[in-house]
Amino acid sequence: MKVVVYSSDNPVLRLALEEIKRKLEESKVLTDFDFMIIALNYRYPYENLDKNLRKIFGINSEDYFAFHATESFANVNATEGISVAFIKFENKGKVKVFTGEGITDYKNNKLMDKLLEYLEENRNNLNIFISGWHDVELGYFIEDLGKELEKRGFYPNLVGGVSSGKVFDGELRTFQFYNKKIIKDGFGIITFENVDFAIGISLGFKPISPVYRATKVKGYQIYEVDHGKNFKEIVSKFLKGMEPRVEYLWYCPIILLDDKEGYVSVQRTYKSINEDSVEFFAPIPQDCKFMLSFGSPETLLESTQKEIEKMKQNIGTADVVFNFSCIARQYILEDRRGEENLLYTYHFDAPLFGFSTYGEIGPDKFRKKVKLYNETSLGIAIKERE
Numbered sequence: 188m189k190v191v192v193y194s195s196d197n198p199v200l201r202l203a204l205e206e207i208k209r210k211l212e213e214s215k216v217l218t219d220f221d222f223m224i225i226a227l228n229y230r231y232p233y234e235n236l237d238k239n240l241r242k243i244f245g246i247n248s249e250d251y252f253a254f255h256a257t258e259s260f261a262n263v264n265a266t267e268g269i270s271v272a273f274i275k276f277e278n279k280g281k282v283k284v285f286t287g288e289g290i291t292d293y294k295n296n297k298l299m300d301k302l303l304e305y306l307e308e309n310r311n312n313l314n315i316f317i318s319g320w321h322d323v324e325l326g327y328f329i330e331d332l333g334k335e336l337e338k339r340g341f342y343p344n345l346v347g348g349v350s351s352g353k354v355f356d357g358e359l360r361t362f363q364f365y366n367k368k369i370i371k372d373g374f375g376i377i378t379f380e381n382v383d384f385a386i387g388i389s390l391g392f393k394p395i396s397p398v399y400r401a402t403k404v405k406g407y408q409i410y411e412v413d414h415g416k417n418f419k420e421i422v423s424k425f426l427k428g429m430e431p432r433v434e435y436l437w438y439c440p441i442i443l444l445d446d447k448e449g450y451v452s453v454q455r456t457y458k459s460i461n462e463d464s465v466e467f468f469a470p471i472p473q474d475c476k477f478m479l480s481f482g483s484p485e486t487l488l489e490s491t492q493k494e495i496e497k498m499k500q501n502i503g504t505a506d507v508v509f510n511f512s513c514i515a516r517q518y519i520l521e522d523r524r525g526e527e528n529l530l531y532t533y534h535f536d537a538p539l540f541g542f543s544t545y546g547e548i549g550p551d552k553f554r555k556k557v558k559l560y561n562e563t564s565l566g567i568a569i570k571e572r573e
Contacts, residue, residue: 188275188569188570188571191211192271193211194266196268204240207269208243211273217275222250222251223274225252225254225269225271226542227253227364228259229352229361231269233362248365255360256270257543258351261540262528265543278573279572280572281380288371288373289372290318290321290324290328293324293331299331299335303332306336307339310341313346313379313567314343314344317348317377318347318349318363318375330470342554342556347547350363350544351542351543363375383502384570385499385502386498387497388560389494389566390490392481392486392562399412399418400412401474402474407466407468407469423460437562438481438483439482440480443455443471443472453469453558454562482562483519484520491527491531491566495534499535499568504535504536504537504570505537507537508567508568510564511544511547512544512563513543513563513564514545515561546561547559548560549565
């Protein structure tokens with residue numbers, strides 16, 4: 188499999204795509220390709236995307252999958268424009284796409300059943316999951332998916348990220364695009380067949396507190412811990428003497444502990460400090476145990492380095508690397524944010540594609556169920572089988 192990744196920050200959609208086509212033609216690494224994966228900034232007129240792609244690249248609507256991203260990665264570069272990965276299989280590798288809509292009503296429709304059926308059929312393939320952002324339902328959808336997979340006793344190599352975007356022209360743009368469909372309330376899965384892969388989940392935050400128990404919880408919010416302690420008061424101490432910006436709290440996410448084993452399960456990023464609660468970007472289980480943590484650019488990059496070393500032991504070389512990295516993580520990396528992509532690119536000597544996410548989706552420690560992560564870098568190294 189040969190992969191090349193190019194980007195453009197031209198604010199005109201058509202011109203950005205034409206610039207990327209020129210880069211593809213001038214490099215002459217690929218003379219044709221089988222599939223395109225596209226990360227598209229929310230400001231572009233997405234309704235023109237399919238028409239422009241078919242005209243400029245001469246492709247069919249099923250030959251690409253696109254999604255919104257506030258910032259995307261093309262090798263070591265980050266852009267608020269467009270990034271495109273062009274894929275050409277050289278052996279028996281294949282790619283196919285599954286889409287689903289209706290996350291906001293998934294408990295009443297058959298979306299979960301259809302997804303589980305597809306994942307069971309493709310349990311031995313690599314399934315890259317890209318979903319839209321939904322304030323409440325997405326977190327519970329992923330949690331319920333994890334529970335169902337655990338019941339069925341298999342993990343379908345499901346990894347990916349949540350599309351990032353902002354409100355533009357009156358709508359929160361975190362959409363996906365495939366085969367002329369604009370998916371505003373769902374997800375897409377890009378399935379790779381006949382490939383080997385290695386997954387790494389980089390954290391990098393160190394516990395700095397005793398273990399708390401969340402004893403008063405509602406949805407994504409914590410009100411009290413340890414039967415009576417106001418959690419807002421505990422968190423507010425982090426901001427003493429500083430401007431009360433929630434972004435400063437991204438340096439110290441809470442880390443949830445697994446109920447049974449006690450290991451670090453996932454991190455949760457602060458969304459807001461409310462009048463009597465603290466809200467996060469993903470669900471907080473009632474009575475869960477957690478610790479406060481702290482991370483710096485150094486600790487985050489050290490964690491990524493360690494994950495890359497594990498990945499290389501499993502796969503050796505790669506044809507392409509994906510990096511799904513949380514927007515909050517990118518904020519914490521400060522002026523060293525480009526180093527994470529450098530680590531992946533140099534160590535695997537392969538092109539890199541990815542984006543800044545609103546959440547990362549991957550396996551738990553024992554590869555038994557899927558989880559929605561915050562503030563991680565989820566890396567996937569892929570190579571086609573000979």
